[in-house]
Amino acid sequence: MDEEWSVFCAALERKIGGQHMDIWIRSGAIRAESIELGRVRIRAENRVTFEWIRDNLFVDIRAAWDEVQARPVVVDITWDGAPAEAEAVVHTRQRRGPSHLERNMTFENFVVGKCNDFAHGVANAVADAPGAAYNPLFIYGSTGLGKTHLMHAIGNRVERRLGGGVLYLTGQQFFDSMVSAFQNRNIEAFRERFRTEVELLLLDDIQVIAGRDRTEEELFYVFEMMLAAKKQIVFAADQPPQEIGRLEPRLRTRFSQGLLADVQPPDVETMMAILATKAQAIRLDLPSDVQYAIAQRVRSSVREAEGVLNRLAAMHAFYGRPITMAFVQERLSDVLPPEAPPPSPDLIIQRVAEHYHIRPSDIRGDRRPANIAHPRQLAMYLCRTVARLSFPEIGRAFERDNSTVQYACKKVVTDMKKEPNLRAEVELLEKIVRGGT
Helix, strand or coil: HHHHHHHHHHHHHHHHHHHHHHHHHHHHCCCEEEEEEEEEEECCHHHHHHHHHHCCHCCCCCHHHHHHHCCCEEEEEECCCHHHHHHHHHHCCCCCCCCCCCCCCCCCCCCCCCCHHHHHHHHHHHHCCCCCCCCCCCECCCCCCCCCHHHHHHHHHHHHHHHEEEEEHHHHHHHHHHHHHHCCCCHHHHHHHHHCCEEEEECCCHHHHHHHHHHHHHHHHHHHHHHHHEEEEEEEEECCCCCCCCHHHHHHHHHHHCCEECCCCCCCCHHHHHHHHHHHHHHCCHHHHHHHHHHHHHCCCCHHHHHHHHHHHHHHHHHHCCCCCCHHHCCCCCCCCCCCCCCCCHHHHHHHHCCCCCCHHHHHHCCCCCCHHHHHHHHHHHHHHHHEEEEEEEEHHHHCCCHHHHHHHHHHHHHHHCCCCHHHHHHHHHHHHHHCC
């Protein structure tokens, strides 16, 4: 038994690191009571140790035993002096089906900004009290902005606490599993899994089931059954429920009855923080000017930014050259071409006027109806952020004083924080004045 315990400890250390091993394993805080093929019994020195191990290391311990014995292993954990009823509870922590969770997606490595702070906050609340807070939770936003990361973060925290009972599926995987169950005539087994094994269901890309009548019917059944049992459900999609075409009305209503949380494209500062975090994870030295350049060009998708980093890391390893702007523009010219000169105030005014179907002279003029004042403020803001002009320079271009320009720029910044649609509008205008559309 000692030899197998040593092999297990080596496998576990690869998963949890030396510090946790020293505190909880090598110190003798837990020990093997019996080791059999397919079943292991572990005893903790006291209840406090048992509860910490159960809530934080149980999944890793079970995975390490699976690796050592090359098969699924039931792991029972108890503590010295545990009453019989407590041991019975521990013994019910049987191995369940695979969760499909990505272990590297946690709350700890999720970068929070104004674009996602609400979704991040409610995801934390759900992870801390599944089934009690915000059920169901529906997260929506464009592809590559972190919805899936938040779902896996919820799942990983809950699984650490429960030791199992978490299932992550995409809408396509749910559809494929259901079709397979019908083909094999075991649809009841398919439903039974959600009834008895799953305490937290994470269903991603839910929009793919829209219009698939039988799949929608089964999902409705699962939804009603899990909600009645106070089990947590988290959905994610690229649109809010009311905008998902061909979705059955009763599902649309169910999705909307909980809490909706959107994830917006990150601003430049948040994207730079995301890039810094991901670069650190792959041990890539990324200068701040390169971070800024990448953030400016690919901030609409965190996934795309991560792809740029991976390419950059491969180029760096292959050529052995330090990462500089010159190196990036040379080797990743499709992503970061040499920077073009900023647009002139005249060009910005012209492009903004064309977009809003007004005349450039209206933007420069004194008229103040909303259909002119709003584009005028946006044009001033773009002169500040895209053309990088000073307030006096903008004032001269618009024939306004500095205080008027400062007020306009500040108002746009303030309104973007309160109105997600305005942020998208400004991003579109930025592309337009840069010549991107």
